Amino acid sequence: MTSATPTGVLRGDGAVLATGPETSPDGSTATTLRVALLGCGVVGSEVARLLTEQAVDLQARVGRPLELVGIAVRRGNRPRPGIDPALFTTDAEALVARADVDLVIEVIGGIEPARSLILTALGHGASVVTANKALLAQDGATLFAAAARAEADLYFEAAVAGAIPIIRPLRESLVGDEITSVIGIVNGTTNFILDKMDTDGAGFGDTLTEAQELGYAEADPTADVEGFDAAAKAAILASLAFHTRVTAADVHREGITEVTSTDIASAKAIGCVVKLLAICQLSDEAEGERTVSVRVHPAMIPRSHPLAGVGGAYNAVFVESRSAGRLMFYGPGAGGSPTASAVLGDLVTVARNRVRGAVGPGESSYAARPVASIGTVTTRYHLSLEVADVAGVLARIAQVFAQHDVSIQTVRQNGRGEDAQLVVVTHRATDAALSATVASLRELDMVRDVTSVMRVEGE
Amino acid sequence: MTSATPTGVLRGDGAVLATGPETSPDGSTATTLRVALLGCGVVGSEVARLLTEQAVDLQARVGRPLELVGIAVRRGNRPRPGIDPALFTTDAEALVARADVDLVIEVIGGIEPARSLILTALGHGASVVTANKALLAQDGATLFAAAARAEADLYFEAAVAGAIPIIRPLRESLVGDEITSVIGIVNGTTNFILDKMDTDGAGFGDTLTEAQELGYAEADPTADVEGFDAAAKAAILASLAFHTRVTAADVHREGITEVTSTDIASAKAIGCVVKLLAICQLSDEAEGERTVSVRVHPAMIPRSHPLAGVGGAYNAVFVESRSAGRLMFYGPGAGGSPTASAVLGDLVTVARNRVRGAVGPGESSYAARPVASIGTVTTRYHLSLEVADVAGVLARIAQVFAQHDVSIQTVRQNGRGEDAQLVVVTHRATDAALSATVASLRELDMVRDVTSVMRVEGE
Known part of the structure; x- marks a missing residue:
């Protein structure tokens, strides 16, 4: 990591003042930040292309040049137009373990080998940008803990809603x-x-x-x-x-x-x-x-x-x-270019942090609120029922709703010969109460079928 | 600034590792970040209220407690319900010059005294959160330069579109x-x-x-x-x-x-x-x-x-x-609560940066593109004209547009007795060409009035 860390003096308040480029053991200037890319599918190839095409702008925005030093792929012999073939490697583990890699972009997706690769990268002090929603949702805590230990960044704007800045x-x-x-x-x-x-x-x-x-x-x-x-x-x-x-x-x-x-x-x-x-x-x-x-x-x-x-x-x-x-x-919300935009926005941010010897926000889980089970969640429901068009059917059905404490907001009855269609929209009720109501309705002889049950949201 | 800066040891790579609270000269723990608020109008009073009400959450998110140490107001004797009267001062300059203030929020607005106060705050090493669009738009460069010199943050999410995260x-x-x-x-x-x-x-x-x-x-x-x-x-x-x-x-x-x-x-x-x-x-x-x-x-x-x-x-x-x-x-886009949300989001961010001895992004003006004059900007235009309803009027008017190289997309003519209304939508044209066209149209006898000229955007 020596090439990536700021060299400098400590200010009185503890901030590091950069003192400009120095020459690293391999002869390149220390100012270059080295980037490893894991995956070269729709998103990865777009990221690789933009890293080259927008190199001048990215350097100006980071304050240092970014250099793509390797791309891990599953099959190295597939032609990928516009990308230097010398960059490809099928040994992803070796790529993320390289001591001179400062920033790792993971766009492989899935749980393994993505998780092991990210943990190796963080273990070597590299900052990581990932688009991997499945991994974050399954085991984000492990990744965040590894990033915190390494005092490295873990950014993931591309994991949700593509290019839309929401993270x-x-x-x-x-x-x-x-x-x-x-x-x-x-x-x-x-x-x-x-x-x-x-x-x-x-x-x-x-x-x-x-x-x-x-x-x-x-x-x-x-x-x-x-x-x-x-x-x-x-x-x-x-x-x-x-x-x-x-x-x-x-x-x-x-x-x-x-x-x-x-x-x-x-x-x-x-x-x-x-x-x-x-x-x-x-x-x-x-x-x-x-x-x-x-x-x-x-x-x-x-x-x-x-x-x-x-x-x-x-x-x-x-x-x-x-x-x-x-x-x-x-x-x-998806697509190669939009997702690449989100990845590169994160890359510039973690690179800037790296230049300043800083890290961005880590996991924030202090509130530790319990997660409610779906049975207790309340919402409104829309139900369509096919019922026998006989006297008292509406009263009987309304009684079932009332028995389960589900309050009806509107009912519409459409005659259809011997049958009728009933459309019911409820007030807020728990999922458990609604499920019990539907079960009871299905037991009634006069109910031919419950054809549609759907939640009504956004009011 | 001693109370706000991280105390710690330098890692091998230059990052500062915090080593926990220490006691500052005034006896309080060094972990507290001290906040000065400039202005206590609609936004300022909401910020002050939320700083107290959400203190526990804000502390958890920053990693240290935030303490509001003073509120600069123009008239100190106005009652402000729910805010400790001891916090108010009419001496804003003294408040921002306090050595123990880490973070300054400016919600006074206008150019002066806001500019001087922000520059004093930055000069003392405090980070600044401001909602002041007028000042940023007039003299942002001076503020950014002062922030860069001080290695302090200047954040301004609230300056544009209230609570909407756009900055x-x-x-x-x-x-x-x-x-x-x-x-x-x-x-x-x-x-x-x-x-x-x-x-x-x-x-x-x-x-x-x-x-x-x-x-x-x-x-x-x-x-x-x-x-x-x-x-x-x-x-x-x-x-x-x-x-x-x-x-x-x-x-x-x-x-x-x-x-x-x-x-x-x-x-x-x-x-x-x-x-x-x-x-x-x-x-x-x-x-x-x-x-x-x-x-x-x-x-x-x-x-x-x-x-x-x-x-x-x-x-x-x-x-x-x-x-x-x-x-x-x-x-x-406005209002006390939404603007306060944006201010507090920035406050937590700059406070986190302060805890880590880091600074966020500064001014980025490297591209230095020229600003085009409005005359050269192209857009589409909608024009309404009152014209004499005589033979050849449309031909004559179309000729005027053509003379000025403004291409017509659609024309609609509505008869109105002796007069007619002409509604013209053009293809893209420069502002200069359109202005010249309107001037020429007004000179025509058959044109009674140009009643509406408006740009058409968003296509």
Whole structure:
């Protein structure tokens, strides 16, 4: 690490004053910061390209040149246009263990070998920039502890919502405020699919196929459509917002595979749109010990809500805090260029820190709030029921809701020959109470089917 | 400054390792960071209140307690509920010169005495958090230079768009990217007025009076309605986005006092809405030496543009960059609580830096791009003309546009008895060419009046 650390004298107050370049053992000037890149897929290749193309600007902004010294790839013999082939190595472990590497960018994704590589890099005192939401959501605490031990930086703006600056605003801009809720559309694939279903009236299956053909969904879409990707991001957002450790395992997760065109039409009928939301909430002070709830599920939100207009593969994060009020951050949530922008913003920041011998914010989990189970979380619900169109059906059904302490806000009954459709929107109720209500409703003879149950959020 | 600086040992790489609290000459523990507050109006009193109310959280986030040691006010004898009267002083200069003050918050506003007080504070090594857009836009360079000399922080998130994190994203999140344009609705008063005019169809004067009655506009509304406030913010945004010094004097400024209900109706007719925009643009690489243009004026933007939906006193900033694409930041742009949130976010950040003996980013003006004069800036224009309804009038008018090299995109002619109304929307043209066209049009006998000339942006 000798080439990367500032040489200088200690001011009276302990700050280090740089005294300019010196020559390191290998003959290069000590001012160069050496960067290792792990992964060269869509994001990695864009990062490598921009590191070269924007070298002059990046140097001016950091105060020192950045030099890309190696790129770890799985297969070294694949041609990658525009990138010096001499940079590639299949020995990632050796690359991050190099003593002259100051900054490591990890864009491999997944748990291993990413975790081991990041820990090795931090162990050698390098600062790390990562886009790895899955790893941070599963085992962020281990990484943060390693960064703290090494007094190195661990930055991860690219891990949530692509190019949209949301990590830094939560970690720094809003750190003097009390954030009470974060609601995000943080998965572009599912937003694209739901948006298409809303526009075209098509079902989930057909729309997924179309999204795959257009390149908006992977061949194996599980991580996106089952909500795993959004859940990892929700865990990261909740950890930062509430100064509490939240892992992916703490997140209640429901994907969009069960969303039907009937759900979408039902949402339209009540002036709503269906979105896959990542919802992080801090409970009210008035309700005793404050807990956090973190959940990912499809929900109806009013078309007037700022998140309702977020279309296609775009992402947006809506933040409410005590002093700042309601904020929204909007932009492209994925893709090589946007993610590379976030990675390079972090790279310049950790490089600047390195030049100054400083480190940015580490983990903040002092509040250590309990995570509430989904059964206790309250929200509003929309239900569609097929019922027999007989006298007293509404009274009987209303009685079931009342038995479970679920208060009805509106009911709409549409006759359909011998049957009728009932659309019920409830006041706030716990998930447990609602689930019990639905179970009881299904037991009634006069209820042919419960065709749609969906949460209503954003009011 | 002894009480605030970290005591510790130097690591091998030059970083300072804190070794815990020590006792300072006055007997308090050295861990406390002392805060001086300049100004106790709407924002200052909220900051003072939150510093007390959120003391436990702020301490946990900084790593040390923050202690408010004094509040400079103009009149010391005014009662301010909830704030310890012993904190007030009318001697601001003595407060910022106190050797034990680590952090200074300036929320007085205006040029003097704010500038002198900030320079004194920095001269004593204190870090400064300010909300002072006018001062930063007029003389930011002097402040940044003083902060650099002192190796102290100068943070100013609250100076632009209230609680919306926009300074930090531009200074840090997007610092690895090339920002090409920043378009903001950064003045809540004018947005409230224009929004009201759009909804109610009322004129500027009546709507201003209503805004004043509701507390959305000052008794002397000049700074808002003439665009001075937005121009200061535009200068700050452009400086950060383009790594170039831009002052308020560089900003072309037009207010909203000339906006008529006819303009608003004309905008509606072409699917647009009128907004007061702060527009910062970097010229295309293809056009030779790259310049920046910075301007504030009312403009028509399509109702489909993300900024079009920003209503009431809300603010939003729309950023386009080469890699990240299109981002938008939205939230409350003013008010005591939102501005206090931004101030406290900065306070925690500079306090954390202080604890670590580090400083955050300083001025970045290395690109030093020339500021283009408004005459060379190109945009589209909407014009309404009252003309004599005679044969050949359209041909004659089209000829005038052609003579000045202004290409017409659409023309609509509405007969009105002997007269006709012509509505022209142009392709992109320079301001100089458009001004010359309007002058020539006014000279034509068949042109009774040019009733509206407004730029069309956001496409």
